[in-house]
Amino acid sequence: MSAATLSGPNASRSMTPAMRASRILGWVSFAIGAAELLAPRRTARAVGMDDKHSGLLRAYGAREMLAGVGAHSVYPVPALWSRVGGDLLDIGTLAIAARRKADGSRDRRVWIAIAAVAGITLLDALVASKLAAETKEGKNSGEAKDYSDRSGFPEGVAAARGNGIVSGAFEGKAGGAAAGDSSPAGEAVTGRSMTDLGGAAADDQRPAGSTERLPEPALLS
Amino acid sequence: MKALVWHGKEDIRYDTVPDPEIEDGRDAIIKVTSCAICGSDLHLFHNFIPGMKSGDIMGHESMGEVVEVGKDVKNLKAGDRVVIPFTIYCGDCDQCRRGNYSVCQTSNRNKKMAEKVFGHATAGLFGYSQLTGGYDGGQADYLRVPFADTTHINVSNSSLSDEKLLFLSDVFPTGWQAAAQCDIEPTDIVAVWGGGAVGQFAVRSALMLGAKDVILIERVPERLAMGIAAGAIGINPTDESVNERLRELTDNKGPDKCIDAVGMEAHATLSFDSLLDRAFQLSLMATDRAHVLREIFYQCRPGGTVSIPGVYGGLIDKLNFGMAMQKGLTFKMGQTHVARWTDHLLELIEDGKIDPSFIVTHEVPLEEGPGMYRTFRNKQDGCIKTVLKPGQISIQEKSDERSDLVGA
Numbered sequence: 001m002s003a004a005t006l007s008g009p010n011a012s013r014s015m016t017p018a019m020r021a022s023r024i025l026g027w028v029s030f031a032i033g034a035a036e037l038l039a040p041r042r043t044a045r046a047v048g049m050d051d052k053h054s055g056l057l058r059a060y061g062a063r064e065m066l067a068g069v070g071a072h073s074v075y076p077v078p079a080l081w082s083r084v085g086g087d088l089l090d091i092g093t094l095a096i097a098a099r100r101k102a103d104g105s106r107d108r109r110v111w112i113a114i115a116a117v118a119g120i121t122l123l124d125a126l127v128a129s130k131l132a133a134e135t136k137e138g139k140n141s142g143e144a145k146d147y148s149d150r151s152g153f154p155e156g157v158a159a160a161r162g163n164g165i166v167s168g169a170f171e172g173k174a175g176g177a178a179a180g181d182s183s184p185a186g187e188a189v190t191g192r193s194m195t196d197l198g199g200a201a202a203d204d205q206r207p208a209g210s211t212e213r214l215p216e217p218a219l220l221s
Numbered sequence: 222m223k224a225l226v227w228h229g230k231e232d233i234r235y236d237t238v239p240d241p242e243i244e245d246g247r248d249a250i251i252k253v254t255s256c257a258i259c260g261s262d263l264h265l266f267h268n269f270i271p272g273m274k275s276g277d278i279m280g281h282e283s284m285g286e287v288v289e290v291g292k293d294v295k296n297l298k299a300g301d302r303v304v305i306p307f308t309i310y311c312g313d314c315d316q317c318r319r320g321n322y323s324v325c326q327t328s329n330r331n332k333k334m335a336e337k338v339f340g341h342a343t344a345g346l347f348g349y350s351q352l353t354g355g356y357d358g359g360q361a362d363y364l365r366v367p368f369a370d371t372t373h374i375n376v377s378n379s380s381l382s383d384e385k386l387l388f389l390s391d392v393f394p395t396g397w398q399a400a401a402q403c404d405i406e407p408t409d410i411v412a413v414w415g416g417g418a419v420g421q422f423a424v425r426s427a428l429m430l431g432a433k434d435v436i437l438i439e440r441v442p443e444r445l446a447m448g449i450a451a452g453a454i455g456i457n458p459t460d461e462s463v464n465e466r467l468r469e470l471t472d473n474k475g476p477d478k479c480i481d482a483v484g485m486e487a488h489a490t491l492s493f494d495s496l497l498d499r500a501f502q503l504s505l506m507a508t509d510r511a512h513v514l515r516e517i518f519y520q521c522r523p524g525g526t527v528s529i530p531g532v533y534g535g536l537i538d539k540l541n542f543g544m545a546m547q548k549g550l551t552f553k554m555g556q557t558h559v560a561r562w563t564d565h566l567l568e569l570i571e572d573g574k575i576d577p578s579f580i581v582t583h584e585v586p587l588e589e590g591p592g593m594y595r596t597f598r599n600k601q602d603g604c605i606k607t608v609l610k611p612g613q614i615s616i617q618e619k620s621d622e623r624s625d626l627v628g629a
Contacts, residue, residue, distance in 0.1 A: 011585075011592030012235035014266070019231060069503050074231070074267050074598075135599050145582070145603025147447035152425055152579035157452040162407075163574050164397075164429030166565065 018130040022080060025124060026071030029064045029083065036061030048109030049097040060090070077135065080128035087121035223611065224361035225590045227277045230268035233591045238278065241357065241365035246293035249369030251303060255383035256359045257282040258590065258597055258607045259307075259391060260417045261484070261532045265350065266594050269485060269508060269534050272334070272350035281307035281347040282390040283359025284376075284383060294370045304374040305359060305366055306559035307391045309345035312371035323556035328368055329354045343556065360590055362611045374563050384578035384608060385570055388422070392606075393577050394562040396422025396482070399530035401562070402553035403478035405430045412436040412467065412476035412520065413453070414513045416444030418580050418606045419530050420482035424453045425575060427480070436470060438463055440488060443603045447579075467520050475522035484531025485509035494539060501538045508535035518544050529554035580606040586613035 035043045040057035044050065063086055070079020091114055098110045153160040226236040241250055259282050264270045284304040290297050297303070310317050311327035328345035329335055335342035335352050345367065348358015357365060366372055376386050396419050403411060411427040413420050416439030427435045428451065437448035438456045445455045456466045467476060487495070487510045494512055501507035517527055518541055527550050545552075569575050582605045585593060593607045 011589040014233040014591035014594045015231055016595070072230075073503065145443045147443050147582075147603070147605075148450050150447050150579040151450040151452070152421075152576055153451065154573045154576050157428070157450075160425070160429055160574065161452070162429065162431040164426065164569060165431055 016134060018127055018134060019076075021123075021127045022071050022076045022131060025080065025083065025120075025127060026068045026076070028120070029068030029071060033061045033064030033068060036064060046109070047094065047097075047113035048107035048111075049094070056093070060086075060093075075135075077128055077132045080124055080131065083124045084121055084128065087117050087124060090117045091121070222362035223587060224278045224357075225280065225587065225609075227265060227273055227279055228275050231266060231595075233266065233279060233594050235588045235591055238361070241363050243289060243291045244365065245367065246291040247368050247370055248291040249287055249294055249297055249366045249373070250289040251283075251285040251305065251364050251366060252288050253283050253285040253359055253361060253364055253611045255284055255387050256280050256361075256587075256609050256611070257387060257390075257392075258360070258593060258609065260419060261349075262594070263598055264485060264532055264534060265348075266598060267486065270350050270352075270532075271338070271534070272352035272355075274351055274355070277348065277350070277355070278357040278361055279348045280358030280360030281349055282387060282392070283347070283364055284387050284390060285359075285364065288363070290369065296370055297373065297375070300377075301375060302377045302379070303366075304376055304386050304389045304563075305347070305364065306372060306374065306389075306394075306563065307347055307349075308556060308559050309347065309354065309356065309367050309372050310560065311368050317371075320558055320561045322558040322560050328372075331355055346556070360587065360609060362587070371560075374560075374567065376567070379567075379571065381570065382578065384581050384584075385576060386567075387608065388418075388577040388580065389559075389563050389566060389570075391557065391559065392418040392580070393422050393566055394559045395419050395530050395557040396424075397426040397562050397566060398557050399423045399480045399482065399528045400426035400430050400432075403427070403430075403480065403526050403528050405432050405478060407431050408433050409477040410434045410436065410471050411478040411480065412438065412517075413448075413480045413482055414438045414517065415482035415484075415531065416441065416448050416605075417482065420444075420480075421447055421451070421580055421605070422577075423480045423482050423530065424448050425451050427478075428452050429569075429575070432478075434470070436467070436476065441600055444605060447605065463516065464520065471522070475520050475525065477522050478526045478528065479517045479521045481513050481517055481527065481529045481531045483513040484529075485511075485533045487512040487514075497539060506536075507538040509533050509537045511537045511540055514540060518548075518550070521548065521550055523548040524550075526551045526553065528552075530557070581608050583607040585609060587611040 036057045040054035041051035044053060044057055067079050067083045067086060070076060070082065073079065094110055094114045094117065098114065151157055222238060222240050223235060224238045226234050226238060228234055243250065262279060265273055265279065287297050287299055287301040287303060289299065308323045309328040310322040310325040314326040316324045316326050323344050325344035329342045330345060331351050331354055332342040338352060343353065345354030345356055347356050348360065356367065374389055379386060400423050405411060405427060409432050411432040413423045413435065416437055420437065420439065424435050424437055435453045436456060437445060437453040438458060439445045439448060440457055440459045445457055449455045454470060456463055492512065494515055495510065498507065498510035498512060502510060521527055570577065582603055583593060585607065587609045590609045596602055597604045597607060
């Protein structure tokens, strides 16, 4: 048996900083998604866009909500990369809005929004790649473990075949298949064989490991 | 004392918590010498089992030394060495008298909550949600054992190491029960899905109970190799078709007995049903991913038996129960009636017929437990079974001490 190779300063907490960051990004997704879904026009105005595209904003909101669920899942890496894709889409949409605004009513808010989304994109990519590396860590590094000598049978596999069946008296605790057995639990019950407790038929006289078929049971009439 | 405490999804921490105290005459307190992380702990880690509360102490595979007993415990004394079954049982109720210890009618102190969810309450379990009593688990320095006069396996007379005895608490009897309830005949081909600890013990138990052949279906190479080491025929679904290989190995008849040692968190493959399971799970329309169960329904020989030691938590979608009915399959499942099997299994260990320590891949101080949850979940570093040692100094602490000495 080996000592843990992944122990270290983070070993006493199961969540790594990247896992915690993923959760926070998930909440950010939920917040933005809720704003886009519930108040698309106000959201558009807040980032300096025209408020004529509420359908598009709602679709983006739904995408954010899905990304939020994914970021909170057990394997958040795909959701985080999907967030990166979504961020790029957002930047593209904001850039179009910025160009349109450029000819007349210039709005600095759209450029601030682009800068903010660009920052979040970097953060998403950083957390996604860190988490992906953490998941792969140990899987691809070091020697592959070889457990081909771990049979668990000190006397060998051949000797182990059928050696769990007890043909004689078995002193087990009360129970087994015998419904209605009133023996007090914890008290030794003698005379019950393992076969009564779910092994082969109790009257089976075949040697352990025999391949001989059991006689066909009599048909019920 | 120190313990591994659940704070939320994927958030387990090594915390300081109050020491346990005797609360009832049938209690005992044990100083934990060894405990282990179980595959079913990962369901709690992922928050798939309902009823976890922030502050719950994890762990249901523990052993140690008795340090204090309640006034009604006459068969244990301080200093006794005990393994603690994960199912808490009174020994007096109708179910206990039938040997159905995992559905003890007395030991679940949150009975009303469990009855609302399951119709009837099941037994209390250590460290396994409020639904099973909300008892503190054994991944800690100390453990309070309720109904301790019955809920223990006394190994004071054994000179064997903790690593050989610890797994009597859960995974060995669980694998054994999975095989035993298949009613194995000498001509039977038994197929086991999942090569985690329970799957490994199910393979060995099926072999010891006289199966003609045992097949292990597992995608992690080192787990498959461990099963093959015990005489199993291996199938890796990543490399070959499970359907074609099983047909070939069973002369087109299908395995007589099928064991699902995977449970609710079947590995996500690109199969249509797995993708659907993921979507349903994410949208809270189902709780369990039942790919393995569907495969078993399809593969099992008509008239065969399906034994399910793998834990399921709730709702399953798209399960073809008509197929199971038409094929006349028999189902056996449930949490393990640990005490039903442990006398015999202890005897097998003592006689040297099986050495359960083969399963231990990692042994670390308790403090490093939270990190090992992550390692185990990610199937990193060949991790199959981690034994945690309370009181043992961690590598980090050791290096800190060394630096202090050098600094001085």
